Amino acid sequence: MRAGTRLGFVLLIAPLLLWLVLLIVIPHIDLALLSLRERVGVGEYAVSMANYRTFLDEPLYLWTFLRTAVMAVLATAITLVIGFPVSFYIAKIARGRVQSALFLLCLVPFWVSELVRTFGWMILLRETGLISGLLQWIGVADGPVEMLYNDAAMMVGLVYTSMLFMVVPLVTTLESLDDGIIEAGYDLGGSGPSVLREIIIPHAVPGIVAGSIVVFMLSLGNYLTPTMLGGKDSLWFTELIYSQFIVRFNWELGAAFGFLLLVLSSVIVWAMLRLTGQTLEKTMGSA
Amino acid sequence: MIPSMPRPRAYRLIYGAYVTLFFVYLALPLAVVAVFAFNDSVFPALPWEGFTWNWFFGDARPQIGVFHERRILRAIGTSVLVGACVSALSLVVGTSNAFLFNRYRFRGRGLLYVLMLLPLVIPGIVLGISILVFSSTVANAAWDAWQWDLVALRPGLVLVILGQFSFITTIATLVISARLQKFDRSLEEAALNLGAGRLTAVRTVTLPFLAPALVGAFVVAFLMSFENFNTTLMLVGSDAPLTIAMFDRLKEGSTPLLNAVSLLLMLGSSVLALTMIVFQRR
Numbered sequence: 257m258r259a260g261t262r263l264g265f266v267l268l269i270a271p272l273l274l275w276l277v278l279l280i281v282i283p284h285i286d287l288a289l290l291s292l293r294e295r296v297g298v299g300e301y302a303v304s305m306a307n308y309r310t311f312l313d314e315p316l317y318l319w320t321f322l323r324t325a326v327m328a329v330l331a332t333a334i335t336l337v338i339g340f341p342v343s344f345y346i347a348k349i350a351r352g353r354v355q356s357a358l359f360l361l362c363l364v365p366f367w368v369s370e371l372v373r374t375f376g377w378m379i380l381l382r383e384t385g386l387i388s389g390l391l392q393w394i395g396v397a398d399g400p401v402e403m404l405y406n407d408a409a410m411m412v413g414l415v416y417t418s419m420l421f422m423v424v425p426l427v428t429t430l431e432s433l434d435d436g437i438i439e440a441g442y443d444l445g446g447s448g449p450s451v452l453r454e455i456i457i458p459h460a461v462p463g464i465v466a467g468s469i470v471v472f473m474l475s476l477g478n479y480l481t482p483t484m485l486g487g488k489d490s491l492w493f494t495e496l497i498y499s500q501f502i503v504r505f506n507w508e509l510g511a512a513f514g515f516l517l518l519v520l521s522s523v524i525v526w527a528m529l530r531l532t533g534q535t536l537e538k539t540m541g542s543a
Numbered sequence: 544m545i546p547s548m549p550r551p552r553a554y555r556l557i558y559g560a561y562v563t564l565f566f567v568y569l570a571l572p573l574a575v576v577a578v579f580a581f582n583d584s585v586f587p588a589l590p591w592e593g594f595t596w597n598w599f600f601g602d603a604r605p606q607i608g609v610f611h612e613r614r615i616l617r618a619i620g621t622s623v624l625v626g627a628c629v630s631a632l633s634l635v636v637g638t639s640n641a642f643l644f645n646r647y648r649f650r651g652r653g654l655l656y657v658l659m660l661l662p663l664v665i666p667g668i669v670l671g672i673s674i675l676v677f678s679s680t681v682a683n684a685a686w687d688a689w690q691w692d693l694v695a696l697r698p699g700l701v702l703v704i705l706g707q708f709s710f711i712t713t714i715a716t717l718v719i720s721a722r723l724q725k726f727d728r729s730l731e732e733a734a735l736n737l738g739a740g741r742l743t744a745v746r747t748v749t750l751p752f753l754a755p756a757l758v759g760a761f762v763v764a765f766l767m768s769f770e771n772f773n774t775t776l777m778l779v780g781s782d783a784p785l786t787i788a789m790f791d792r793l794k795e796g797s798t799p800l801l802n803a804v805s806l807l808l809m810l811g812s813s814v815l816a817l818t819m820i821v822f823q824r825r
Contacts, residue, residue, distance in 0.1 A: 268643040271636045276658050279709040283673035290676050342565045365569050367812035369770035371786050372805040376572025386575055477666025479773050494668045501672055514672045525664055536660055
């Protein structure tokens with residue numbers, strides 16, 4: 257490198273390193289260290305696994321952790337199943353103006369904050385809400401029906417909130433599939449399901465992986481939707497983190513929870529990439 | 544399955560109905576939020592009590608409109624301030640990152656690139672608490688060592704800005720990189736041949752080419768900052784941005800005031816997004 261480009265290099269890499277080291281790397285190391293700390297007396301601390309033991313010993317914590325993981329995977333699967341046909345429609349069946357209009361329509365709900373979206377579902381689902389009113393009006397229900405504060409309502413909200421992040425990468429990858437290849441599949445005697453299984457889905461794998469990773473992450477880390485739409489029984493792991501940090505002021509335990517959430521999401525994202533032979537660089541580039 | 548393949552009528556009808564239903568599902572929550580902003584009642588719920596503008600312009604209890612509700616107005620101001628700072632910061636760092644990864648081959652480049660992507664796969668709430676923990680560590684250390692009280696490192700706007708910046712920068716970098724990759728470097732070389740210095744060449748040739756991506760990155764960063772909830776929740780102090788202020792309201796019980804704010808938000812972000820699209824088309 258010449259002297260000039262060397263200076264340029266240093267100037268360009270400095271902000272990147274400052275950002276990553278000060279805001280990402282060191283804070284997470286600090287979080288890990290804090291989670292390994294135990295208060296033994298006033299102002300006295302020792303290194304121990306006590307916080308992680310608390311996590312394992314208390315059934316509520318462990319149960320919430322596992323439940324959150326399973327529900328987040330479920331939300332991802334539902335989002336994929338609902339979003340795939342729509343993405344295919346936008347990418348392959350709609351044409352020209354209609355195509356771009358539909359694509360834009362998919363983006364619209366995500367220009368407003370998650371809070372507004374959740375609020376909308378509350379208005380629809382609650383006891384005095386629209387759906388309850390509609391059911392009474394057509395005579396299916398005799399009195400007000402409460403549809404909020406349960407797992408199903410929470411799932412509806414989670415799927416709704418993450419839909420965009422599934423549809424966009426799916427549409428992008430499906431658009432790159434040549435119609436001729438699908439036609440060739442039929443010419444060679446394939447039926448609808450076999451063409452879908454052997455041509456369309458394999459081609460869409462990068463989009464499916466990218467979408468699933470983002471949706472899974474967003475569901476796992478969601479706080480608003482489970483708090484507002486879920487019931488007393490549908491405690492989400494992020495709610496535990498929040499209560500340890502802000503309500504109980506037990507930062508050590510909260511840090512351990514946070515670290516566990518981070519490990520869980522990293523393991524599942526890594527497994528997803530591994531199983532499908534994708535890399536983070538390629539996946540995030542397309543998303 | 545594709546238009547060139549004939550399919551039975553029933554199949555096409557069912558598929559069309561499914562897609563229609565999907566868009567109804569997308570629109571429904573937003574539509575009800577918008578409609579109930581005009582309900583002349585203190586609950587955003589049935590029954591419909593008649594049409595009113597009071598939730599926007601009303602100045603008498605119980606129907607105090609958005610434009611007379613100081614706490615909400617202040618929260619909007621806070622959000623705009625935070626959004627502007629976050630977008631400006633992430634735009635600068637994002638542009639610098641894009642140039643670095645586009646122009647230089649160096650040892651550790653692959654590792655740094657993956658590290659740069661990581662904030663996208665860290666749950667927002669974890670980003671929030673890790674920054675909260677680290678800044679408190681620093682603030683406590685400064686107090687113990689020199690009795691300095693570093694107020695900026697206690698929960699508050701500075702931390703909110705840093706927290707949002709920490710992951711929005713990744714998105715800005717990706718948006719700008721995508722456009723920089725399409726840039727034809729011979730244009731820059733032509734400028735150099737014509738006697739321009741390196742910086743002049745970048746300023747007069749490369750940056751104008753990047754302009755649509757820069758505007759796009761700014762708008763996306765602003766919207767993401769405005770909407771952000773998880774990271775902000777952990778870092779917020781006494782000055783609450785709009786999403787947090789609305790969340791606190793919602794927990795107390797909702798009035799159509801929240802619908803009115805939401806409707807204004809929808810309008811605001813649509814206008815921003817449309818400006819961006821118009822800009823990209825040029």
